[in-house]
Amino acid sequence: MKTKPVRRISALEDIPQDLRGCVVAIGNFDGVHRGHQAVLEAALEQARAENVPAVALTFEPHPRTVFRPEQPVFRLTPAPLKAKLAGIMGFSAVVELPFTKEFAQKSAETFIEEVLVGGLGICRVVTGFNFHFGKARQGSPEFLREAGERLGFAVTVVEPFQDEGAELVSSSRIRACLREGDVVQAAGLLGYRYTVEAEVLKGKQLGRTLGFPTANMALPKEADLCTGIYAVRFSRQDGSVHDGVASFGYRPTVDSDGAPLLETFVFDFDEDLYGETCGVTFFAHLREEKKFNGLDPLVEQMKRDMAEAKAVLSAVRPLGELDFALAFG
Known part of the structure; x- marks a missing residue:
């Protein structure tokens, strides 16, 4: 299943006229998990009711990485995957400020005036119950409601x-x-199986000599992510x-220092993938x-792992x- 690419915008001056007057959902949305989806679906519902575009507004990089660069966040959905998921859901664009x-250091009032009103010309903002923004986190859902009454936009706050x-x-x-390898429970919280996307690299090609060429x-x-076989x-x-079987880790039998x-x-695949950005979706830690x-x-x-993976995947x-768009085609 091919999904139409969603528009990704990183500067307010690049926001096209056809997106102005939109319903905007605001948040970091890392993981686009079921809680995030409740906010995003509420925005889509309001946009359909008001016949305006739905836009997701998020921030790159993750704020915690900016303030604590020595402890970068384990991103569940880096920007390209987050935008892909928003597109599958039906958003017209993702603004990645x-x-x-x-x-x-921008005040909450400045954020509202410059980004929401000036940049997007919103008709409504949708956010989660615990969203805070602006210098010293002075902005809150209640702050948004008060600003909306003054500046002419509506506010929807989604409960936990x-x-x-x-x-x-x-x-x-x-x-x-x-971290524990429990990809099944992770899927239950995400609402889809955990997926990574990356470029396929040329390795030492040892797997090919063993009869198991790998991407x-x-x-x-x-x-x-927990090391092991999936x-x-x-x-x-x-x-x-x-379908496939994957190993994530340090290859202790052949390359323990890598x-x-x-x-x-x-x-059942034998094509050149080098340089292609592909996705891997995790169904079970074997x-x-x-x-x-x-x-x-x-x-x-490896032969036993392949047989077990085939058995698992035959029943999913x-x-x-x-989940369908990411892993079922």
Whole structure:
């Protein structure tokens, strides 16, 4: 399934006239999880009711990375993937405002006047119950409501979203799941299977000599994903989706001193992928990474991993529209 690319805009002066008067959803939206989706769906519903465009307004890089660069955030959805998900949902555009320390010093009133009113000419803003903005986090949903009454825009505040266990869905919970390799619970919180996108790199091609050629990807160094073997689906830019088995980690049997690498063996596939940006969607963590006593036992285990991954993937069903678009084609 090919999704029409959503417009990505990073400067207020680049906002086209046809987006002015929009309904805007504001937030970091890292993960675009079920809680975020409640905010985004509310914005889409209002935009449809008022027959205006729906725009998602977010910030790049993640504010926490700006203030604590020595502790970069494990991004669940980097900007391109976040925009892709917004496009699948039906947004006309994503505005990715550059977040700097200087930008953080803008007052809440200035943010509203320059960005929401001046830049986007909004008719309505939709945000979560805990959204704060502006210098010293002085802006709040109530602040937005008061400004809207003065400046002529409406405000919708979405209440906290809880999962089936009555717990709040949050990006930090999802990161904790991925750190433990619990991609199934992460999917339940996200509303779709966890997915990464990266360029396929040329590796040492050892897998090819063993009969298991892999598509290799380097994830960001802050990606705190549990090492091990996963049942995955591999998606290409042409929209095709393929089953596979992936290893994420340090390749202890052959290269214990290397950097972490995501290596995907795509079933029944033999095409050149080098330089292509592809997606890997995680369905199950099959086992931990381990060191084998030579290549022969490694190959035998890889065969077992492949069989288990095929069994897992044969029974999967899409969790919803986002999951279908990412991993079912």
